[in-house]
Amino acid sequence: MRKVFLIVLLISMITTACTSATEAVETQIPPISTSTHVPPSSASTPEANSVIPTVTDSVAASATPLPSDDFFTQAGITLPLPTCNALTQPQTEGPYYTPNSPEKHSFLEAGLTGTRLILVGYVLDQKCQPLPKAWLDFWQADANGEYDNVGYRLRGHQFTDVQGRYYLETILPGLYSSRPIEHIHVKVRPEGGAEVTSQLYFPGRPVEGLTVTIEDRGDHLVGYFNFVVQK
Numbered sequence: 001m002r003k004v005f006l007i008v009l010l011i012s013m014i015t016t017a018c019t020s021a022t023e024a025v026e027t028q029i030p031p032i033s034t035s036t037h038v039p040p041s042s043a044s045t046p047e048a049n050s051v052i053p054t055v056t057d058s059v060a061a062s063a064t065p066l067p068s069d070d071f072f073t074q075a076g077i078t079l080p081l082p083t084c085n086a087l088t089q090p091q092t093e094g095p096y097y098t099p100n101s102p103e104k105h106s107f108l109e110a111g112l113t114g115t116r117l118i119l120v121g122y123v124l125d126q127k128c129q130p131l132p133k134a135w136l137d138f139w140q141a142d143a144n145g146e147y148d149n150v151g152y153r154l155r156g157h158q159f160t161d162v163q164g165r166y167y168l169e170t171i172l173p174g175l176y177s178s179r180p181i182e183h184i185h186v187k188v189r190p191e192g193g194a195e196v197t198s199q200l201y202f203p204g205r206p207v208e209g210l211t212v213t214i215e216d217r218g219d220h221l222v223g224y225f226n227f228v229v230q231k
Helices: 002-028 068-075
Strands: 116-124 135-139 155-159 163-171 184-188 196-200 213-216 219-223
Touching: 068 196, 135 163, 155 163
Parallel strands: 116 219
Antiparallel strands: 116 163, 135 155, 135 184, 184 196, 213 219
């Protein structure tokens, strides 16, 4: 009887040990999921769903000029047929001209304040024929009457298109102490012709033959002026 008891006890102890070992292994192995794991697409990530704000500025403009046809179409500007009465009269260069200005059609940039002005027109010869590839160099004071004499703010040159047209996005210049009249300086040189230096003025203080015709469009002005030069 003693042997039988010991044998039963030994079998019971072995069974208990095996059961404990099995339970220990099962607790260490995570259950296998029957669902298929699909990685999230980029469309569902927080980075893709968040809207990245675009910083804009009401006076900022692209450094790359639009082709003339695109610009005039987008701006809704149709130039009247050119008329010519006399050659554009020369005026003094003044003390603030800086040569070698960058080529650009827009002076607008971040931080620049003032009334937006789009200046457009033709460069024509004395027979009133449009002149393609004519060079125009503009410079002016800002709305406070100050010139940038270190860099090229509110300074730049361009060339007329195949129809002899130019366009410049800028602001109305302000007054400065030695000149009680707003103006924009300009040099014009037709391809193969002589250079003319002059100034443009505005209806509030007109100068005969050099006054820009202004059209008020609410949020900006459009100014029309044709240069007539000797080819």
